[in-house]
Amino acid sequence: MELPWGPIAVRIALGSQESPLLASISAIVITIMVVISDYLEIKSIKFRKLVDGEPIILINNGKLLDYNLKKVKITINKLLMQLREKNIFNIDDVALAIIESDGELTVLPKVNKQPITTGDLNISTNYTGLMSDIIVDGKIMYDNLKSANHDEKWIKKQLKSSNVSNVENVFYAGLNA
Template sequence: MFTVLIRTIILYLIVIVSMRLMGKKQIGQLEPFELAIAIMISELASLPMQDTRIPLIHGIIPIVTLLVLQTILALIQLKSEKMRSILSGKPSILIKSGKIDINELKNEKFNINDLMEELRLQGYYDIEDIEYALLETSGQLSVIPKTKLSNVTKSDLNIKAKQDSLPVTLILNGRINKENLKIINKDETWINTQLKQNKISSIKNVFLALMDSKGKFYYQCYENKDNK
């Protein structure tokens, strides 16, 4: 009895430490590979707890191995946008300009009832009031309402407002995303000009640069926390 108690405490602490090292994410926000690792860790920990014939080390080694694997995959995703896309996928646009993308719903196995429920939970009842609805890689639904209907001020005061658009990542970890440059009809000459205007000597110094929802150039460098 005492042996089972000690084994349970040890495995419990190992699982807590492992999950803590995986980062501060809620279960609903875990990427697919992170959720798979979390489930496997819980299963591996439960076996030595229930069966004292299984050496404790046989439960600890696989848990540590999975933790190392998760850490390596997380680091790879930080360095490579392509690998992040392969491992975690990309957000899917389910609604654009007030219209549902039926094909995207089918691809994501997301039925209309689930979509409407998610919209209601976020306080949106009319699809035509939504500019974008994105299904994130974590399974969460992000909603961008039409600008004239966001809160009260602009529509009620008859202020003309330019419609917000989706932010577009241009530089990540010191590397230019050429495909995204094409999306906004820009080239590398333009982005180099933006960097010079902001007194940035090299693209490699840029942690993140994007075209925000207002059409403005935003950046953040490695060496400091300054951004615009």
């Protein structure tokens, strides 16, 4: 969280009379304060907690911590809404619900309510990686096409199989690696 240096700087700079000297001094002071606060935020856990706050647990093992709800001023209705947005419809299904310092709710479902993954079933899968842009605004991205071990002939064949006659008619085409 950034400190509100802008409004402070304007008040100091304008002061009771408009003076170039006062404006210069104000700018220097504000710059020094920003540099110091940025440094302290990086180096000091206590300063970071003071400025950013820290996460607060709202639900622990299916139990509402009402004193923490009051502390962060969140109603039960708002908490339930945020849980539903995360596809949690029962408080008993929550191992931990934490309100982060930025106001976002982080939810860890209980183990028996978490979705099954391929790792849980010991099934190996291939990593598909990020999608590579192959055509953008009707233009072939040759570097990406080459990185995917394909050429212009291959892309034209793919387009033809999709009944697209001209690359310029394609707004976007991507390829999973």
